[in-house]
Amino acid sequence: GARIEAEALTKIFRGAAGPAVDGVDLAIHAGEFMTLLGPSGSGKTTTLNMIAGFEEVTSGRILLDGSDLVRLPSYRRNLGMVFQNYALFPHMTAADNIAFPLRQRKVGKKEIARRVGDALELVHLGEHGNRLPSQLSGGQQQRVALARAVVFAPRALLLDEPLGALDKKLRESLQLEIARLHRELGITFVFVTHDQEEALALSDRIAVFRNGRIEQVGTPAELYETPASHFVATFLGDSNIFTGQVRGGLVDTGWCELHARAAADTDGTGPVALVVRPERLRLGKPGGPGANVLSATVTHVVYQGAFRRVFVRFDGGVTGQIRDTATGEGRTVAAGERVEVHWAADAGILVPD
Numbered sequence: 001g002a003r004i005e006a007e008a009l010t011k012i013f014r015g016a017a018g019p020a021v022d023g024v025d026l027a028i029h030a031g032e033f034m035t036l037l038g039p040s041g042s043g044k045t046t047t048l049n050m051i052a053g054f055e056e057v058t059s060g061r062i063l064l065d066g067s068d069l070v071r072l073p074s075y076r077r078n079l080g081m082v083f084q085n086y087a088l089f090p091h092m093t094a095a096d097n098i099a100f101p102l103r104q105r106k107v108g109k110k111e112i113a114r115r116v117g118d119a120l121e122l123v124h125l126g127e128h129g130n131r132l133p134s135q136l137s138g139g140q141q142q143r144v145a146l147a148r149a150v151v152f153a154p155r156a157l158l159l160d161e162p163l164g165a166l167d168k169k170l171r172e173s174l175q176l177e178i179a180r181l182h183r184e185l186g187i188t189f190v191f192v193t194h195d196q197e198e199a200l201a202l203s204d205r206i207a208v209f210r211n212g213r214i215e216q217v218g219t220p221a222e223l224y225e226t227p228a229s230h231f232v233a234t235f236l237g238d239s240n241i242f243t244g245q246v247r248g249g250l251v252d253t254g255w256c257e258l259h260a261r262a263a264a265d266t267d268g269t270g271p272v273a274l275v276v277r278p279e280r281l282r283l284g285k286p287g288g289p290g291a292n293v294l295s296a297t298v299t300h301v302v303y304q305g306a307f308r309r310v311f312v313r314f315d316g317g318v319t320g321q322i323r324d325t326a327t328g329e330g331r332t333v334a335a336g337e338r339v340e341v342h343w344a345a346d347a348g349i350l351v352p353d
């Protein structure tokens, strides 16, 4: 797999008010599964298309194993690409679609037959080589597109929301297929999605995009456990957010004062948000001292099988949620009930707001 680096990568579309991609720096390790995650319009596709060579770079550099790609045409970059809409040739069979990049590269007939057979096996479509795309399901068509993108042994595979057109069940099974492909091929994957669950499930690392810039890069656990900003905290996973100022080592929200790890370090530095994940909150009174305790009213409870989501309104008016895993008698709460909610000082994450 190839190492891919973007340096101050920028794209300004003609006539646009501002840059679509705004000075992106990103180093993707050889063989890594890197996800570009962000809301619609945040510049993910434009970044991927500049790496692929489908979109001209306004300024900045893209390096593949250390050498500059910017002036290399798309077909010479040797990168595989998969799109949301499959982009198969409708009049060609699955096998002919997969053979296409090999024919372009003037590979011999026998070698093409062998490699197309292997690629069909790789995506578990061994029996379907003679079908036209219209005779295949959406999931099968995307497997053909995956086979076509890897059949010529590219240095990296670029995937732009490849599961976006599929329903939930199929999406989850193809997620597993893509993870398996990554393991078996060992090449670098750059995967674009706006779906945070998909990003957490698949990635070695995630780059969170916002307004054409990268807000944070890290492993799924790093982003979930130590988000660098309010935006990252709310984009990845559910969270309770208490905004305020740090004063005297406490987070002063205007309606309560909260303990937080390392709060003293940010004393007087400006507005902060205290982020607490729903599984870190507990119902009831704390067992010992040093915890945060707030009174709240339950607004609704959603049963999820293994746990309940308990939605509350804290007395200061802020809404929040608790992931309650307690089972058995006597511990259920209901809408309208008054409750106490507590969490340890080190369960919260302090970020600039």
Ligand code: ADP
Binding pocket: 013, 014, 016, 020, 038, 039, 040, 041, 042, 043, 044, 045, 046, 047
């Ligand atoms: P994402 O893939 O994260 O949804 P895009 O990279 O597609 O975001 O778009 C980033 C920004 O660039 C958006 O504001 C979008 O409207 C704009 N944009 C994308 N493609 C073009 C284009 N061909 N011409 C002008 N503006 C574009």
Ligand code: MG
Binding pocket: 044, 045, 046
């Ligand atoms: Mg896009």
